[in-house]
Amino acid sequence: MSASQSVKKIIEINPYMLGTMAGGAADCQFWHRNLGVKCRLHELANKRRISVTGASKLLANILYSYRGMGLSVGTMIAGWDEKGPGLYYVDSEGGRLKGTRFSVGSGSPYAYGVLDSGYRYDMSVEEAAELARRAIYHATFRDGASGGVASVYHVGPNGWTKLSGDDVGELHYKYYPVEAEVVEQEMAELPVT
Amino acid sequence: MSIFEYNGCALVAMVGKNCFAIASDRRLGVQLQTIATDFQKIYKIHEKLFIGLSGLATDAQTLYQRLVFRHKLYELREERDMKPETFASLVSALLYEKRFGPYFCQPVIAGLGDEDKPFICTMDSIGAKELAKDFVVAGTASESLYGACESMFKPDMEPEELFETISQALLSSVDRDCLSGWGGHVYVVTPTEVTERILKGRMD
Numbered sequence: 001m002s003a004s005q006s007v008k009k010i011i012e013i014n015p016y017m018l019g020t021m022a023g024g025a026a027d028c029q030f031w032h033r034n035l036g037v038k039c040r041l042h043e044l045a046n047k048r049r050i051s052v053t054g055a056s057k058l059l060a061n062i063l064y065s066y067r068g069m070g071l072s073v074g075t076m077i078a079g080w081d082e083k084g085p086g087l088y089y090v091d092s093e094g095g096r097l098k099g100t101r102f103s104v105g106s107g108s109p110y111a112y113g114v115l116d117s118g119y120r121y122d123m124s125v126e127e128a129a130e131l132a133r134r135a136i137y138h139a140t141f142r143d144g145a146s147g148g149v150a151s152v153y154h155v156g157p158n159g160w161t162k163l164s165g166d167d168v169g170e171l172h173y174k175y176y177p178v179e180a181e182v183v184e185q186e187m188a189e190l191p192v193t
Numbered sequence: 194m195s196i197f198e199y200n201g202c203a204l205v206a207m208v209g210k211n212c213f214a215i216a217s218d219r220r221l222g223v224q225l226q227t228i229a230t231d232f233q234k235i236y237k238i239h240e241k242l243f244i245g246l247s248g249l250a251t252d253a254q255t256l257y258q259r260l261v262f263r264h265k266l267y268e269l270r271e272e273r274d275m276k277p278e279t280f281a282s283l284v285s286a287l288l289y290e291k292r293f294g295p296y297f298c299q300p301v302i303a304g305l306g307d308e309d310k311p312f313i314c315t316m317d318s319i320g321a322k323e324l325a326k327d328f329v330v331a332g333t334a335s336e337s338l339y340g341a342c343e344s345m346f347k348p349d350m351e352p353e354e355l356f357e358t359i360s361q362a363l364l365s366s367v368d369r370d371c372l373s374g375w376g377g378h379v380y381v382v383t384p385t386e387v388t389e390r391i392l393k394g395r396m397d
Contacts, residue, residue, distance in 0.1 A: 106225060140396075140397035141227065141396055141397060142226060142227050143225055143226065143227070144201070144222060144224075144225040144226070144227065144371040144372055145225050145371055146397065147371070147395070147397030148397070168395075168396075168397045169394075169395035169396065169397060172395075172396040172397075173393070178393065
């Protein structure tokens, strides 16, 4: 949070797949771009788009081969393929998990609290975006290493779109406005006679 | 993480024309987790003397309690308030008593002395006094604070302008430090009045 308030933590791998950045910024940026290259090569070799399962496995296998060498990557791969929406968690320890909701990073415990208590499978897109925004906001409030901008993207059948990018400093006062204090005693000038 | 950075703090005091201002952030944390956003770090010793304590919060609270005790005894014996210069020497002596097992605190002292002349000073954790004519800083955001104060400070500012300057210096510095911030607390003291204000800052 100290280095920059405007770091892009959602990486656009291709028009229908997104990756999130947690851990080492250089590692995440490089290996996500590398994944984008591999996905494009797959398209050219097989004349069809790569599945989210396949893309996440490509990344997980690369990270596993560098295990123990000090890479720091905690990422979620989100995309849409023939089977519908797909979400995978992949990290530099070599772990890869499929799931319906994840939170990653030093602020993730705080985000999980909000996410888990508000989540329903049949939420609308607006409700889900607001839940995600609130989860990120609460993580930035409690975790010293989180802050800046809460970006929300939506991944649909036609690819991803950016829904919002709100400064969390302003989100705080939108969710918890400062109320004018009731003045108990007020000193006033006496009228001059 | 060093013991001085365990709780997180930002303190600054500035001298103006016949007045001074002392400001702090409001966060209490345990390493990266924020526990409270209304934690008091600046304490009043008497109407014209304030002390801010940065560093480990438990040592800051204990040290404050010991100082209040000593000042109350002084008031009973001398029948007057302590001068800021004398108080600074008292703090320095108390800190050096614990030379080989110190309080993990860095105090910032600000007061109006004889003829209401503003006095500010800071100390390290074992009592080395550092007097200044313009501003003093302490805490985890001290490097940013030095830069901000050096560029924003002008001598002989009136209370309103001093308030604006110290507030901007504090808020911009704590935004670059992940361990301090979550609001601001500013006291502006003139010979006739004390104004206490809470600053609206970034809560991340």
